[in-house]
Amino acid sequence: MLKKAPTDMCHTDFAVSINNVTKTFTQWQRDNTGMGLIRNLIKPEKQTITALDDVTFAIRKGEFVAYAGPNGAGKSTTMKLLGGMLLPNSGDISVLSLSPQKQRTILMQRLGILFGNRTELWWDHPVIQSLEWKKVVWGISDEMYKKNLAMVIELLHIGNLLKTFARELSLGQRMRADLAMMLLHNPEVILLDEPTLGLDVVAKRQMIDFLKRINKDNVVTIIVTSHDMDDLEEMAERILMISAGKIAFDGSFSELRSITGNLTRVAITMEQGFIPKIENGNLLSSNNGLFEYDVDLAKTPVRDLLSQLSEVEGVRDVEIKKAPIEQVIAGLYRDWDSGKKINV
Numbered sequence: 001m002l003k004k005a006p007t008d009m010c011h012t013d014f015a016v017s018i019n020n021v022t023k024t025f026t027q028w029q030r031d032n033t034g035m036g037l038i039r040n041l042i043k044p045e046k047q048t049i050t051a052l053d054d055v056t057f058a059i060r061k062g063e064f065v066a067y068a069g070p071n072g073a074g075k076s077t078t079m080k081l082l083g084g085m086l087l088p089n090s091g092d093i094s095v096l097s098l099s100p101q102k103q104r105t106i107l108m109q110r111l112g113i114l115f116g117n118r119t120e121l122w123w124d125h126p127v128i129q130s131l132e133w134k135k136v137v138w139g140i141s142d143e144m145y146k147k148n149l150a151m152v153i154e155l156l157h158i159g160n161l162l163k164t165f166a167r168e169l170s171l172g173q174r175m176r177a178d179l180a181m182m183l184l185h186n187p188e189v190i191l192l193d194e195p196t197l198g199l200d201v202v203a204k205r206q207m208i209d210f211l212k213r214i215n216k217d218n219v220v221t222i223i224v225t226s227h228d229m230d231d232l233e234e235m236a237e238r239i240l241m242i243s244a245g246k247i248a249f250d251g252s253f254s255e256l257r258s259i260t261g262n263l264t265r266v267a268i269t270m271e272q273g274f275i276p277k278i279e280n281g282n283l284l285s286s287n288n289g290l291f292e293y294d295v296d297l298a299k300t301p302v303r304d305l306l307s308q309l310s311e312v313e314g315v316r317d318v319e320i321k322k323a324p325i326e327q328v329i330a331g332l333y334r335d336w337d338s339g340k341k342i343n344v
Contacts, residue, residue, distance in 0.1 A: 015189050015221035016059040021091030023052040051077040053245035062219040066236035073242045075225045079193050083113045112187030116194035121166035127177045128162040152180035172203025192224040196231050229325040263323035266293045274314035
């Protein structure tokens with residue numbers, strides 16, 4: 001459901017607050033054809049892109065929030081605004097009751113940022129040197145450094161990587177080392193932009209488990225973007241969805257599923273030769289007697305579905321599970337692109 005920033009709480013209860021924020025970019029248009037080059041010289045053309053359009057939301061301390069949307073929707077722009085790397089054209093932004101625009105140096109002592117496609121590690125040095133460099137430059141005390149280094153070594157399994165050159169790390173190893181480095185100064189809010197990008201199953205599992213643990217045990221506020229919606233559903237309790245620069249949805253994943261009709265996957269194993277017929281069911285695949293359907297439980301409740309199946313001859317096994325969140329999101333994207341209004 002679409003929500004506005006709550007007004008019944010003290011501002012200190014929020015880790016992040018964005019109010020009526022708009023951010024635009026100017027793109028110069030280029031034409032390298034003969035006449036186009038002349039027009040560029042005489043009257044250059046430019047286009048204004050609205051990345052965020054009057055966006056408002058708030059995140060309480062200790063929340064784990066997914067921030068999702070299609071490419072170009074404004075996700076990375078929002079992260080950069082929260083980190084003070086970009087300035088808004090209008091509106092107010094507060095992170096831990098500090099302004100990223102005016103108090104960025106102070107804020108960075110309490111904020112952690114990780115972009116999946118970038119690294120702060122010294123490329124031609126062992127990982128431990130990057131960690132020790134941060135300790136000195138950031139003024140991290142010996143006690144805090146030793147405590148946090150021990151924590152990340154244990155939980156991120158990087159003990160055997162400390163003497164390895166950053167350039168020799170695999171992507172998953174490098175992401176764990178970057179995450180370890182980011183956590184050395186005890187950030188209260190963590191911004192993660194595509195942290196599982198390109199990771200294999202094992203590395204992704206380690207990353208997700210670790211983030212969930214520090215959110216729960218250390219009450220760290222986490223905001224994460226990802227194109228892998230299944231990862232987001234597993235990690236976060238709340239999802240903010242942005243489309244064309246506007247917040248299109250703010251709520252839980254269960255609420256998100258409900259507005260799309262509560263799609264469900266039903267797998268039916270049949271005796272050879274029998275093809276089950278499911279009312280309101282969309283057959284997705286069939287292989288060696290295993291048939292998989294999409295069923296909308298808003299139209300066909302579980303009781304009615306089971307009643308139908310009980311009358312189907314040749315059923316050997318039935319499995320009912322939620323449809324992948326990727327499918328739910330894809331349907332919403334299609335509706336938004338077509339201009340269809342979603343009732344939330």
